[in-house]
Amino acid sequence: MSRYGYQAVRPHWIARLVMWRGWGRTLKIGILLCLACGVQGVWAYRMTIGFAQPDFGLLMMALIAFLSPPSTALWVGFTVGLIQASLIDQTLGSLLLSRLAGAYAVAHLPQFFSPRSYGSGIVAVAVGVIVSQSLLYLFAPSIGGRAYWETSFGILVYNCVMALPMFGLVRKLIPPEQEEESSRWNL
């Protein structure tokens, strides 16, 4: 340690933001989320089988949250909620909170399931759908009834089936990431 403690100097937050190495990953995540929510309005109703239909936004949210540290997962959940609510222009707060909690729950799964295993992608998607849809039921006053649970179950099944190929694709694009070490900045 020198006299002036150069090792302990922490750059200004603007400098850290500009020098941050995660911009490419953020851009990829942003594009994937926009694409998933864009695909939802065009493909989902065409892919309906009985009462089961996919929810691409939830699927992508769960997979990305599973491969990211909790702080990133929180932003992913928030963004998916914001996009989904903006497209239908209703239940904004309910969608934001339910997706936020869903992504946060999924982000803690790597403690129990390895992101290297394909099967863990299915678990992540299942947990994401169950937590998000259950909390949406609690938060949104306009949502209720048996049809909601039927559709949610359909989403759960459909998303779990799609999780297997999609997990491989998303893992290629966004490799699993650990939380950035705060010790780098001597925090």
Added chain:
Amino acid sequence: MRLRHGWLLALLAISGIALGVYHNHRTHQNQPNLLTALVRSVVIPVENGVRTLTDGVGGWVSTLTRAQQVVKSHDELAQENARLRLELERLQTLQKENEQLQQLLQVRPALSGKWVGARVIAHYLQPGQQMIRIDRGVRDGVLAGAPVVASNGLVGVVAQADSHHALVRLLIAPRMAVSAKVLNAQKVSSGICEGRGESEILLNFVPPEAPISVGDKVITAGIGSKYPPNLPIGTVERIWLDRQYSVKKAVVRPAVDMEDLQVVLVMRGAGR
């Protein structure tokens, strides 16, 4: 580390609640939410791009599949057949759209006011949502509150209009209510059609003595002039007497197949 996540979670949760409150406030004031409008301006072009790409790739894959079959069989007749089949599919698609447009044209003279045709560009049919997005907006004279009809009957009402697009809340969506008349052979009765967030509509507040039966047609009453009168809403499927409130209730199957909507008519210049 754990503490930092906790702070971020709390920050985002509070932001979510604040945004929800702000959104509800703006909605009740009939004013657009600037944040959601901004997000839509980013995502809707993506949605349109996906739609265009899907149509394009679908045609390309279809052509490629047929071409491979032709190469395998080396049969000129098969090639001709494939070409004709492709043409037929295209014509069938055009015919379907044309039929809907023709039916809309037949409906058009019966509607008073100015109406504009619109193409449905996205369906959001999950329970609690039940919305469609159309390719007409404020620039085409489409305002929030304007009624939307298809060839078979009433579709819903414009819930929110951007410059080039509008979001239509379907008749089956929660919180939708339309004054209605039940056309029975004995007597015409009135009631309120309410969306339940499911595929069917609830006909409520029908007088208990009103003669209604399964199969009766339900049409708009036109009370309050928000919706034009005499537009088909649906057909009565099931009836029961609510003894608690002393009213008759019925389940109504909508006249319009919401999943098959391709083109609709929207009233111009009407709205709240």
